Amino acid sequence: MRFFIDTADIAEIRKLDEYGMVDGVTTNPSLVAKSGRNFIDTIKEITGFVKGPVSAEVIATDAAQMIEEGKKLAAIAPNVTVKLPLTWEGLKACRSFAEQGIMTNVTLCFSAAQALLAAKAGATFISPFVGRLDDIGHQGMGLISEIRRIYDNYRYPTQILVASVRHTNHILEAAAIGADVATLPPAVVWQMAKHALTDKGLETFLADWAKTGQKI
Ligand code: G3P
Numbered sequence: 001m002r003f004f005i006d007t008a009d010i011a012e013i014r015k016l017d018e019y020g021m022v023d024g025v026t027t028n029p030s031l032v033a034k035s036g037r038n039f040i041d042t043i044k045e046i047t048g049f050v051k052g053p054v055s056a057e058v059i060a061t062d063a064a065q066m067i068e069e070g071k072k073l074a075a076i077a078p079n080v081t082v083k084l085p086l087t088w089e090g091l092k093a094c095r096s097f098a099e100q101g102i103m104t105n106v107t108l109c110f111s112a113a114q115a116l117l118a119a120k121a122g123a124t125f126i127s128p129f130v131g132r133l134d135d136i137g138h139q140g141m142g143l144i145s146e147i148r149r150i151y152d153n154y155r156y157p158t159q160i161l162v163a164s165v166r167h168t169n170h171i172l173e174a175a176a177i178g179a180d181v182a183t184l185p186p187a188v189v190w191q192m193a194k195h196a197l198t199d200k201g202l203e204t205f206l207a208d209w210a211k212t213g214q215k216i
Contacts, residue, residue, distance in 0.1 A: 001175045004053070004183040006160065008035040010040050012186040013050065024052035026105065026127075026163070026183040028083065029059065040076065049078035053125070055105045057083035058093070066093035074102045081105045081124060086114045091121040098122025103162060112146040119156035125181065129164035130174070140164070141173045148177050168192050 002023035008031040016022050025046050032039045043056045054077070060068040070082035070093060081103040082123040084090035090106060096105045098121065105125040110133060118126045128147060130140025147160055157162050159180035165171060167193060171182050 001168055002181040004181055006183040006185050008032045010045055011044060015210055016186060021189055022050055026055040028057050043076050052082040053079055055081045055083040061089060063092035067096050070097060083107050086194055092135050093118055100112040109175040110185040112150060115147040116150055119151060123158045125159050125161040127161045127163040130162055130170055131164035131166040134136050144174055144177050144179050
């Protein structure tokens with residue numbers, strides 16, 4: 001499973017990159033606002049060291065403007081993925097980028113019907129938001145299974161990019177279902193390695209080793 005990092009915080013991306021955990025990056029307008037930095041500069045800097053897909057989202061709401069903005073974003077680096085909202089205008093822009101060979105990430109997906117439309121529009125990635133569905137009492141992971149089944153039935157090449165991930169279980173369930181990618185907030189990635197028995201076991205090994213008086 002590929003891990004994208006869901007942040008516009010460059011220091012966080014660099015830290016995780018040292019561990020080989022960054023297969024790509026996703027940003028959105030809220031994450032850019034949170035970083036407090038210039039959007040274009042941020043995407044330039046990220047694509048300077050991340051070789052996998054880096055999602056940069058358009059702000060326009062009509063297809064013609066989305067295409068204009070998307071072209072500017074795609075010109076930053078060949079691995080920029082134009083992020084488009086799942087609206088009819090976004091789908092129209094998605095089709096246009098597919099024809100131009102520009103990668104797209106269709107975002108704000110909350111239903112299988114929307115995911116089917118994105119695949120038909122030639123999206124490179126579809127981003128179903130599991131956490132936000134869970135938040136309103138729906139089964140976010142149920143949507144991932146449903147999309148997986150539909151895409152497999154018709155061999156759609158659109159990749160399922162699980163978004164709005166809140167915890168390790170989301171990642172594990174998405175991996176078991178066979179989602180192609182999960183985009184993860186840095187804190188969720190760091191949490192994954194933690195286990196009380198690992199800490200306790202290491203403490204015991206080191207204490208026992210100290211008793212041997214040996215060195216490696
Ligand atoms: O980038 C889209 C997505 O991952 C947002 O997550 O936590 O704002 O629902 P969240």
